Amino acid sequence: MKRRHLLSAAGLLPLLMAEKPLQAAEQLARQPATEPMAAGPFNPDWKSLEQYAVPDWYGDAKFGIWAHWGPQCQAEAGDWYARGMYEEGGRQYNYHLKKYGHPSKVGFKEVIHDWKAEKWDPDALVALYKRAGAQYFVALANHHDNFDNYDSAYQPWNSTRIGPRKDLIGGWAKAARHHGLRFGVSVHASHAWTWMETAQRADRKGPLKGVPYDGNLRAAQGKGTWWEGLDPQDLYAQNHPLSKQSDDNNALHGQWDWGDGASLPDAAYHRKFYNRTVDLINKYDPDLIYFDDTALPLWPASTVGLKVAAHYYNKSLAKNGKVEVVINGKILNEQQRKCLVWDIERGQSDKIEPQVWQTCTCIGDWHYNRSVYEDHRYKSAQTVVHTLADVVSKNGNLLLSVPVRGDGSIDSDEVAVVEGIAKWMALNSESIFATRPWKIFGEGPAQENAAPLSKQGFNEGKGKPFGPADIRFTTKGEVLYAIVLGWPEDGKVLVRSLAANNPLRPQPIQAVSLCGGAPLKFTRSERGLEVTLPREKPETHYAFALKIV
Structure with a gap:
């Protein structure tokens, strides 16, 4: 100018x-x-x-x-x-x-x-x-x-x-x-x-x-x-x-x-x-x-x-x-x-998009609503992390709104949600940042019940909730990340897309670990890649990333 x-x-x-x-x-x-x-x-x-x-x-x-x-x-x-x-x-x-x-x-x-x-x-x-x-x-x-x-x-x-x-x-x-x-x-x-x-x-x-x-x-x-x-x-x-x-x-x-x-x-x-x-x-x-x-x-x-x-x-x-x-x-x-x-x-694509895209959503109303706070109706950190993993696996970004009060502050429930996201990121961020989609975005029952988009979006929360059988994939160089959207009761994860006879991953798997953690025991068969998890769950066990090389 x-x-x-x-x-x-x-x-x-x-x-x-x-x-x-x-x-x-x-x-x-x-x-x-x-x-x-x-x-x-x-x-x-x-x-x-x-x-x-x-x-x-x-x-x-x-x-x-x-x-x-x-x-x-x-x-x-x-x-x-x-x-x-x-x-x-x-x-x-x-x-x-x-x-x-x-x-x-x-x-x-x-x-x-x-x-x-x-x-x-x-x-x-x-x-x-x-x-x-x-x-x-x-x-x-x-x-x-x-x-x-x-x-x-x-x-x-x-x-x-x-x-x-x-x-x-x-x-x-x-x-x-x-x-x-x-x-x-x-x-x-x-x-x-x-x-x-x-x-x-x-x-x-x-x-x-x-x-x-x-x-x-x-x-x-x-x-x-x-x-x-x-x-x-x-x-x-x-x-x-x-x-x-x-x-x-x-x-x-x-x-x-x-x-x-x-x-x-x-x-x-x-x-x-x-x-x-x-x-x-x-x-x-x-x-x-x-x-x-x-x-x-x-x-x-x-x-x-x-x-x-x-x-x-x-x-x-x-x-x-x-x-x-x-x-x-x-x-x-x-x-x-x-x-x-x-x-x-307030919605997600149901496939890997050829161009980078974005989901925008909010943990509450777009404009601050005191009743959402008083009734404790914000999205949980778990919901945000599940959305993030799903979006990133499909070549997307997540833009998350945290409502601000008129006075310029955020309330205690919102702080708790953001701090919860921070705890998850401290362990798993390498499976998110600077990654790219794999050959498929994921597996599990939730993708079979995905709700269609309506106009600019608005299919958020209309499908089946994510659980331990739902997995989302990201990659970074030669590393494959499998983000599991829940801790299985038996302590074992089965990644069906990594079965021994699956052409998606023909090369051998050398090691599997939790992001930031020690190596885990695994077996690979025609059923899939079966990984034995540690006995002690992390605090953010609602989602965790397996690092596969």
């Missing part, structure tokens, strides 16, 4: 906001500039993006942790709060009435104002995640709520000016790099246009029937309020006709790819999203961008996402001599899987 351009946007805005906030916000809204695209061989079209190759660091990493944290976590009421609080009669609407007040008087902007992140210690959290084996860390840059968690040159509603008044992405990036982790950001804001349409509603019954919620407020209406000088439309983006069937809370899901009657964003919205995202890339230089979109943001309604991808790849190529960055996208066709890294949300 040119220095002159930085001064015209990022540098000028804070000075103006300090003196004349209303005029500054209006001036920003009228900002005509477009962030320049980095020059290089990547052009903003799918054919050109096919040149992309996944960098080695990502193929080796296998495990990342994600802080899916923003102002919606302040309410501690779970996913999609900024939308759900405007859905009359719903759980989050009723919660909002009790905690904050009626959404015609106290809207999502007030939730942001209430958010202070006073206990946030990014260095301590990232240190914990590194101990758990995370090789990369991802932070939420913005969500569908349209709020930027960084020093944004193009979105006045950002965390340096409202709520925490801190550069959250800057703080996460510093911590990740201090601990030697690759740093990524997740970007979800392209959908605010339709996602926030609930804020245009009003109650249909009750004492405030017909009184509009705050989704259509304008800057001029803020005089004398805490948000004077800001335009709510920069946040809510609701100065547009509603989508078809907007009153149906579920219709949005069928319109995620901007079809089926979705209201289509205008050119100004496209330009602002592009500028915000390129500004994010240029300021923080992330190693990974996760887009919560079908393929790329605003595709196929716009080429904005293609332009961002081309800029990102060309920028990395110019800096490193090769492309060292990753873009995650969802619901990709075969061509698009050559251009981006396919992400499966």
Whole structure:
């Protein structure tokens, strides 16, 4: 980015906001500039993006942790709060009435104002995640709520000016790099246009029937309020006709790819999203961008996402001599899987994929939900490790979200889960990191009952649970790892895929050991490789890796 351009946007805005906030916000809204695209061989079209190759660091990493944290976590009421609080009669609407007040008087902007992140210690959290084996860390840059968690040159509603008044992405990036982790950001804001349409509603019954919620407020209406000088439309983006069937809370899901009657964003919205995202890339230089979109943001309604991808790849190529960055996208066709890294949300593939891919999931709700903690409903370390082994055996990575409270801390149950993962990694990490798939990904009854994917994923937990008969394979050089997903009662493991007459492994087996442990007794027959385990189980006996050479 040119220095002159930085001064015209990022540098000028804070000075103006300090003196004349209303005029500054209006001036920003009228900002005509477009962030320049980095020059290089990547052009903003799918054919050109096919040149992309996944960098080695990502193929080796296998495990990342994600802080899916923003102002919606302040309410501690779970996913999609900024939308759900405007859905009359719903759980989050009723919660909002009790905690904050009626959404015609106290809207999502007030939730942001209430958010202070006073206990946030990014260095301590990232240190914990590194101990758990995370090789990369991802932070939420913005969500569908349209709020930027960084020093944004193009979105006045950002965390340096409202709520925490801190550069959250800057703080996460510093911590990740201090601990030697690759740093990524997740970007979800392209959908605010339709996602926030609930804020245009009003109650249909009750004492405030017909009184509009705050989704259509304008800057001029803020005089004398805490948000004077800001335009709510920069946040809510609701100065547009509603989508078809907007009153149906579920219709949005069928319109995620901007079809089926979705209201289509205008050119100004496209330009602002592009500028915000390129500004994010240029300021923080992330190693990974996760887009919560079908393929790329605003595709196929716009080429904005293609332009961002081309800029990102060309920028990395110019800096490193090769492309060292990753873009995650969802619901990709075969061509698009050559251009981006396919992400499966809360689910897994049922086969070894030819390209590196990723599962993203969470130990609880994506946005912090206090009831999950109070009811002790987080995923266990065992569930996370089983998922990790399954994903890695199929050429995938696991990106695991650990929900963060509004105050910036994580709760005691979450700490216990992460520490449990750390204990397993201390013994078995060599079977995960820098490995590649074997000839088959595994064996056992669970694979025979795998649930199919639904749209972007969502087959997690729908198949048969893993047990001691389920084994997942990884390789590293001449070493084969068999990750057994449970401790057999008789203390013996039978690996059927390594039978003496099986062409998958014709060469002799010289030795078998537990990762980090002493050699084990084994026999190889036409039934399989039978391994006798030690009498004493490790603490993390729910999964263990056999090292086979």
